[in-house]
Amino acid sequence: MSGGHEFVNWSRTLRFHAERYVEPRDEAEVQNIVHQARAEGRIVRVRGAGHSFSQLVTTPHIVMSLDRLKGIVAQNGNEVTVHAGTRLKDLIPALKARGLGLRNMGSVTQQSIAGATATGTHGTGLRYPSMSTSIKALRLVRGDGAIEDITANAPDLLGAARLSLGAFGAISQLTLECVPYYEVDYDAYVVSFDRAVQDLPTLAQENERVLMWWFHLEPLPRDRVIIITKNKAPTPPQGILAGADDLTGGLGGLLRRLGNRISFDGIVPLYVTDLTIGIARSLKSIKTSGNYVRVLHRRGGYEDMLTIPLLPVYHRECEYAIPFANTQTALRRMDSLFREMDAKLRLPVEVRFVGGDADMLSPANEGDVCYVGASTLENSTEIFERFEPLMKELGGRSHWGKHANVTPDEVVTMYPRHPDFVAFRRQRDPDGVFLNTLLRSLFA
Ligand SMILES: Cc1cc2nc3c(=O)[nH]c(=O)nc-3n(C[C@H](O)[C@H](O)[C@H](O)COP(=O)(O)OP(=O)(O)OC[C@H]3O[C@@H](n4cnc5c(N)ncnc54)[C@H](O)[C@@H]3O)c2cc1C
Numbered sequence: 260m261s262g263g264h265e266f267v268n269w270s271r272t273l274r275f276h277a278e279r280y281v282e283p284r285d286e287a288e289v290q291n292i293v294h295q296a297r298a299e300g301r302i303v304r305v306r307g308a309g310h311s312f313s314q315l316v317t318t319p320h321i322v323m324s325l326d327r328l329k330g331i332v333a334q335n336g337n338e339v340t341v342h343a344g345t346r347l348k349d350l351i352p353a354l355k356a357r358g359l360g361l362r363n364m365g366s367v368t369q370q371s372i373a374g375a376t377a378t379g380t381h382g383t384g385l386r387y388p389s390m391s392t393s394i395k396a397l398r399l400v401r402g403d404g405a406i407e408d409i410t411a412n413a414p415d416l417l418g419a420a421r422l423s424l425g426a427f428g429a430i431s432q433l434t435l436e437c438v439p440y441y442e443v444d445y446d447a448y449v450v451s452f453d454r455a456v457q458d459l460p461t462l463a464q465e466n467e468r469v470l471m472w473w474f475h476l477e478p479l480p481r482d483r484v485i486i487i488t489k490n491k492a493p494t495p496p497q498g499i500l501a502g503a504d505d506l507t508g509g510l511g512g513l514l515r516r517l518g519n520r521i522s523f524d525g526i527v528p529l530y531v532t533d534l535t536i537g538i539a540r541s542l543k544s545i546k547t548s549g550n551y552v553r554v555l556h557r558r559g560g561y562e563d564m565l566t567i568p569l570l571p572v573y574h575r576e577c578e579y580a581i582p583f584a585n586t587q588t589a590l591r592r593m594d595s596l597f598r599e600m601d602a603k604l605r606l607p608v609e610v611r612f613v614g615g616d617a618d619m620l621s622p623a624n625e626g627d628v629c630y631v632g633a634s635t636l637e638n639s640t641e642i643f644e645r646f647e648p649l650m651k652e653l654g655g656r657s658h659w660g661k662h663a664n665v666t667p668d669e670v671v672t673m674y675p676r677h678p679d680f681v682a683f684r685r686q687r688d689p690d691g692v693f694l695n696t697l698l699r700s701l702f703a
Contacts, residue, residue, distance in 0.1 A: 263276075263277065263278050263279055263280070264276065264277045264278070264279060264280035264322055266280075266306070266309070266316065266317075266322055267309070268309045268310070268311065268312065268316075269308070269309055269310045269369070270312055270573055270574060270575055271573060272312060272575050273311075273312065273313075273314065273317070275317050275318075275319075276319075277318055277319060277320060277321060277322045278301075278319065278320050278321065279320065279321045279322070280321075280322050280323075280324070281321060281322070281323050281324070282323075282324050282325075282326055282327050283323065283325070283327065283328070284327050284328075285328070286328075286398075286400065286406070286431045289323070289325070289328075289400045289429050289431060290400050290404055290406065292321065292323060293400055293401075293402065293404050293428065293429065293692060294404045296320070296321055296692050297402070297403070297404060297690055297692050300690075301320040301321055301692070302318045302319065302320045302321065302691075302692065302693070302694065302695055303318065303320065303321045303323055303429075303692055303693055304316045304317065304318040304321070304322055304323070304425060304693065304695055305323045305324070305325065305373075305425045305429045305430075305693075306322055306323070306324050306374070307325075307344075307370055307371030307373055307374020307375070307377070308346060308369050308370045308371050308374055310367070310369060310370050310374065310660070311374070311378060311659075311660035311661070312575055312576055312660065312661045312662045313659065313660055313661060313662065313663060313697070314695070314696070314697045315378070315424055315425065315659070315660070315695075315697065315698075316425075316695075317695050317696070317697065318695050323429060324344070325342070325343050325344030325371070325373065325429065325431070326344045326371075327344065328342040328343055328344040328345075328431060329341075329342050329344045329345040329346070329349065330342055330345060330349075330353070331345075331350075331353050331354075332432060334357060337359065337436055337437050337438065337439075338395055338434055338435065338436055338437070339354065339357070339359065339434070339435050339437050340396075340432055340433070340434040340435075341372055341432065341433055341434075341435065342431070342432055343371065343372065343373035343429075343430045343431050343432060343433055344371050344373065345371060345372050346368070346369065346370065346371055346372075347361075347364065347368040347369070347370055347371075347372060347375060348368040348369060350372060351368060351562045354437055354440070355440055355560070355562075358439060358440050359437040359438065359439065359440055360437060360438055360439070360440040360441055360561055360562070361390070361393070361435075361437060361438075361561075361562075362387060362393055362436070362437065362438045363381070363382045363384065363387035363388075363389075363390060363393070363565075364380075364382050364390060364562075364565055364566070365380045365381060365382055365390070366382070366565075366566055366567040367566060367567065368562065368566060372433055372435070373430045373433060375390055376389075376390050376391040376393075376394055376421055376422065376433070377391075377421075377422060377423060377424055377425055377430070377659075378422070378424060378658070378659040378660035379391055379422050379618070379620070379621050379622060379623070379658065379659055379660075380660065381611070381613045381623070381630065382468065382565055382611070382613075383468045383469060383470045383489075383611035383612055383613065383630075384466075384467050384468035384469070384489075384612060384613070384614070385463050385464065385583070385612050385613070385614050385627050386467060386614055387467075387468065387613065387614055388613060388614040388615065388616040388621075388623060389422070389613060389616060389618070389621055389622075389623060391421040391422040391616075391618055391621065392421075392616045392618065393435045393436050393437070394417070394421040394433050394434065394435060394436075395410070395411055395434045395435070395436050396408065396409065396410040396411065396417070396433075396434040397409050397417070397420060397421060397430050397432065397433045397434065398430065398431050398432040398433075399420065399427055399428045399429070399430055399431070399687070400428050400429045400430075400431055401427060401428040401687040401688060402427070402428045402687055402688020402689070402690065402691070402692040402693050403687065403688060403689060403690070403692075406431075407687070414617075415619075415679065416683055418616075418617050418618045418619055419618070419619045419620070419676075419679065419680050419683045419684075420683070421433075421618060422618040422619070422620050422621050422659075423620065423680075423684070424620070424659055424698065425693060426684050426688070426693055426694065426698050426702055427683070427684055427687045427688060427693070428687055428688060428692075428693055429693075440560070440561075441491055441492075441561050442491070442492040442558060442559060442560055442561065442564075443489050443490065443491060443492055443558070443559065443560075443561050443564035443565065444488075444489070444490050444491075444492045444493060444494050444495075444556070444557075444558050444564075445487065445488075445489050445555070445556070445557040445558070445559070445564045446487070446488050446489075446496060446500070446553055446555065446556050447485055447486070447487045447553070447554050447555035447556075448485065448486045448487075448488075448500065448503055448551040448552060448553050448554065449483060449484075449485060449486075449551070449552045449554055450483075450484060450486060450550070450551045450552070451482055451483060451484070451549065452473065452481065452482045452483065452484050452590075452594065453482065454549065454551075455471055455484045455486055456586075456587050456590045456591060457587070458499055459471065459586055459587065459590075459610070459629075460583070460586060460587070461498065461499060462486065462488070462498075462499060462500070463583075463586075463612045463629075465497045465498035465499065465500070466488040466489075466490055466497055466498075466500075467488075467489065467490045467491060467494075468488065468489035468490070468565075469486065469487065469488050469489075469612065470486075470487050470609060470610060470611045470612075471484050471485070471486055471487075471609070471610040472484060472485040472487070472607035472608070472609060472610075473590075473607055473608040473609075473610065474604075474607045474608075475597055475602050475603055475604040475607075475608065476603065476604065476605075476607075477603065481594065481597065481598065485554075485607070486500075486551065488500065489564055489565060492558050493558075496553065499551070500551055500553075502550065502551075503550065503551035503552060503553045504548075504550055504551070504552045504553070505552075505553050506552050506553060506554050507553055507554065507555060507556045572605070572606065573636060574605055574606055574634040574635060574636050575634065575635065575636055575639040575643075575662050576632055576633070576634040576658075576661045576662060577632065577633050577634075577639070577642075577643045577646060577647065577657070577661055577662040577663065578609075578630055578631065578632035578633070578657070578658040578661045579622075579630070579631055579632075579647070579650035579651075579655035579656065579657055579658070580613065580622035580623055580628035580629070580630050580655060580656050580657075580658070581628060581629050581630075581631065581650060581653045581654055581655045582626055582627075582628060582629075582653075582654045583612065583626065583627040583628055583629055585629070585653045585654060586610075586612075586629040588653060589629065589631060589649070589650070589653050590610065590631070592649055592653075593608070593631070593646070593649060596645055596646070596649060600641075600642075600645060602638075602642055602645075603635075603638065604633060604634065604635040604642065605634065605635045605636055606634040606635065607634075608631065608632065608633055608634075609630075609631075609632045609634070610629060610630070610631055610632075611629070611630045611632075612627065612628070612629055612630070613627070613628050613630055614627055615627045615628065619674065619676035619677075619679060619680045620659070620674060620676075620680055622656035622657070622658060622659075624656075624674065624675075624676070625675070630658070631650065631655075632658075632661070633646050639662065643662060643664065644664075647663070647664055647665075651665075651669070656673045656674070667700050667701050670701050680702065681702050681703075684702050691703065
């Protein structure tokens with residue numbers, strides 16, 4: 260049925276109509292909207308930048324954007340209070356002007372700070388838990404219309420509220436613990452899949468940040484991967500990677516020049532993956548003779564080095580966090596599965612590592628994790644149907660902002676603190692003003 264507002268997410272894979280779209284100018288307006296919705300039995304969902312792949316913001320009634328609530332509110336040393344609608348791409352330069360930076364982040368900067376943290380957005384690095392853990396306090400317009408300041412004095416509640424999928428109400432402000440601005444050394448290596456899987460647990464310990472790109476693209480062999488390390492500059496290659504062969508002058512120089520010429524701001528259609536294929540073909544020609552070959556070295560501000568150089572392209576992504584100890588088993592079993600299916604993916608499988616935390620709904624709750632993400636488009640159903648059961652079998656928990664086929668019973672089993680989360684939610688939104696169909700099935 261058609262309505263007053265059409266919502267389309269970034270990847271164009273989620274589309275729905277809502278009665279109304281609202282953009283309040285201040286917190287008092289947010290409160291009025293919530294009071295009115297509660298009185299009329301309407302469901303409000305807050306949207307950030309619309310970068311989630313899942314059904315989180317779906318509602319037949321009111322989509323609320325906090326795009327007008329943006330910018331820095333106050334600073335106290337390394338702690339900075341920001342309006343919840345602030346986009347990361349605007350926050351980063353504002354922090355930089357104060358000599359500060361974000362401790363960690365994902366691959367892109369289009370998200371709002373409240374949206375990114377609400378789903379547990381993460382980067383890579385065992386020393387770097389998900390972005391939500393940087394939140395030291397937040398201010399909430401609750402589902403019952405009350406305003407609540409949640410601080411570290413109530414650690415359990417804070418650990419629920421900062422990764423709460425918008426289920427407690429509309430967050431209006433967040434206080435973030437930042438770090439002094441930093442530069443990062445970015446190094447990319449080509450190596451065989453087998454060697455990478457053997458070494459990954461060690462590489463994850465030896466480097467601040469490490470990730471693996473594993474191509475399933477014609478005409479690339481599946482047994483060649485790219486390992487990327489990101490260490491605070493200056494850090495020369497460490498441990499295992501100190502013995503890598505070096506090719507950074509040749510292909511690396513070419514890749515760097517290519518990367519510098521591409522604008523990452525706009526949305527790039529899928530055919531750009533031809534570019535990825537072209538680069539991957541070049542990588543195929545590199546002879547690794549069993550050793551790592553360093554093909555690219557860059558140094559720059561963290562905001563450039565931690566984000567993706569050649570993306571985004573349209574895709575659907577399914578990503579699971581599995582216990583760190585299961586990394587090698589998961590990748591070997593995935594290798595067998597994808598060979599058996601002859602799986603073709605538009606983008607490389609991405610393997611990242613994230614430090615454990617105590618947030619109740621965090622996929623990294625109670626221990627370090629390895630995140631494995633599969634991204635594709637036309638064949639996503641077929642791929643995800645086989646990928647998800649494997650990840651679940653190995654103790655996986657799905658990323659809240661990405662595609663997932665997880666039942667309410669599975670969520671209860673995955674998250675030991677689920678009952679506490681539900682209790683906190685009910686206190687803040689007794690009438691379910693912020694509960695859409697998905698959230699009602701999980702947390703009513
Ligand atoms: C190209 C691309 C790259 C990505 N890279 C990564 C990555 O590297 N790592 C990673 O972990 N994830 C990644 N993601 C996922 C993305 O970071 C998350 O889905 C994130 O939640 C999107 O933020 P958003 O601002 O678009 O929020 P939305 O998707 O609009 O909303 C997400 C959730 O936040 C809630 N929310 C938003 N604002 C508020 C508020 N003010 N108060 C209360 N609730 C609120 C919404 O209700 C919803 O539940 C990527 C996604 C895309 C499309």
